Amino acid sequence: MSMLNRPASGTDTGEIVASMRDYESAQKTVSKLIAGEVPARDIAIVGQSVRTVERVTGKLGYAAAARSGAINGVLIGLFLAAILVLGNPEVPIQLFLGFVLIGVAVGMLLSLVTYAIVRRRRDFASVTQFAADHYEVTVLSTSLGKARQVLGANKVAPVRPPVNLDEPPRYGERITPGATAPAPSPEEPVIPPRPADPVAEPVAEPESGATPEAGTAAASTVTPVEPDAAPDADGIQGERA
Numbered sequence: 001m002s003m004l005n006r007p008a009s010g011t012d013t014g015e016i017v018a019s020m021r022d023y024e025s026a027q028k029t030v031s032k033l034i035a036g037e038v039p040a041r042d043i044a045i046v047g048q049s050v051r052t053v054e055r056v057t058g059k060l061g062y063a064a065a066a067r068s069g070a071i072n073g074v075l076i077g078l079f080l081a082a083i084l085v086l087g088n089p090e091v092p093i094q095l096f097l098g099f100v101l102i103g104v105a106v107g108m109l110l111s112l113v114t115y116a117i118v119r120r121r122r123d124f125a126s127v128t129q130f131a132a133d134h135y136e137v138t139v140l141s142t143s144l145g146k147a148r149q150v151l152g153a154n155k156v157a158p159v160r161p162p163v164n165l166d167e168p169p170r171y172g173e174r175i176t177p178g179a180t181a182p183a184p185s186p187e188e189p190v191i192p193p194r195p196a197d198p199v200a201e202p203v204a205e206p207e208s209g210a211t212p213e214a215g216t217a218a219a220s221t222v223t224p225v226e227p228d229a230a231p232d233a234d235g236i237q238g239e240r241a
Contacts, residue, residue, distance in 0.1 A: 012140070013044040013046055013138040013140075014042065014044065014138040014139045014140035014141060014144065015138060015139065015141065015144055016136045016137070016138050017029075017033075017137055017138065017139050017144070017147045017148060017151060018136070018137040018151060019134055019135070019136045019137070020134065020135055020137075021134055021135075022135070023045075023047075023132075023135055025135075026045045026135040026136075026137055027045075029137045029151070030043055030045065030137060032150065032151070033137070033139070033147055033150055033151070035150075036146070036147075036149075036150030037146070038139065038143050038146050038147050038150060039142075039143055042139055042140040042142060042143040043137065043138070043139055043143075043147075044137075044138045044139075045135055045136070045137055045138075046135070046136045046137075046138055047130075047132030047134075047135050047136075048132055048133055048134055048135070048136060049132055049133040049134075050130060050131070050132045051130070051131055051132070052128055052129070052130055052131075053128070053129050053130070053131050054126045054127070054128045054129075055126060055127050055128075055129070056124050056125070056126045057124075057125045057126055057127055058124065058125050059123065059124050059125075060115060060119065060122070060123050060124055060125050061123075062112060062115065064125070065111045065112050065114070065115035066108050066111060066112060068111055069107040069108035069109070069110060069111025069112060070104050070107055070108050070111075071107070072107040072110075072111065073103045073104035073105065073106055073107020073108055074100065074103060074104055074107070075103070075107075076103035076104075076106060076107055077099050077100035077101065077102055077103020077104055078100060078103065079103070080099045080102070080103055081096045081097075081099040081100055081103075084096070084099060
């Protein structure tokens with residue numbers, strides 16, 4: 001590999017200068033950067049959320065396997081016939097056609113054997129390709145200023161990947177667009193806290209020799225008055241005499 005086509009070492013791809021949906025737009029951006037004298041080895045196209053897409057092209061069977069083998073066999077026969085013609089230009093046309101037919105037979109045989117081995121696990125034909133949600137054009141820091149100058153106002157803003165509504169959300173709750181939001185639950189009334197019971201302050205005892213207060217003196221001098229005892233019979237008679 002030549003030094004011109006040698007990629008930059010390491011896994012650092014630099015900073016994003018443009019982002020687009022399809023790969024063709026990313027290729028055009030790279031071509032524009034290279035035309036603006038940005039070093040090609042400093043540019044990279046990074047596909048985000050890369051996935052494989054396998055497109056089914058048809059159902060496999062012995063007839064389909066033989067047909068595809070025959071097409072491949074024609075190429076094999078033409079290759080062998082070309083080698084024969086280059087080695088001997090005066091070869092008859094019948095021999096040339098014979099090599100083509102031999103190639104077709106070999107191709108059909110190989111295809112049928114391969115299908116007989118894998119038909120229990122795979123009975124359809126498909127084409128696998130890679131796809132990404134969006135593509136980012138990145139440039140290393142050494143050429144970042146030059147790349148931004150080349151792109152200028154045509155720089156594409158980063159594109160958010162599309163949201164797949166069929167997958168459950170990783171965080172929070174997903175709300176379907178256009179759906180009415182759930183009515184908020186009524187708030188419960190706030191009950192104020194119960195006030196604390198008043199605490200009676202203890203009455204300080206008077207010091208010795210000190211004059212008690214008026215209220216205290218009045219309380220100490222008042223004595224309960226007992227009702228007069230009813231006079232007995234002897235007392236009443238003595239008073240009358």
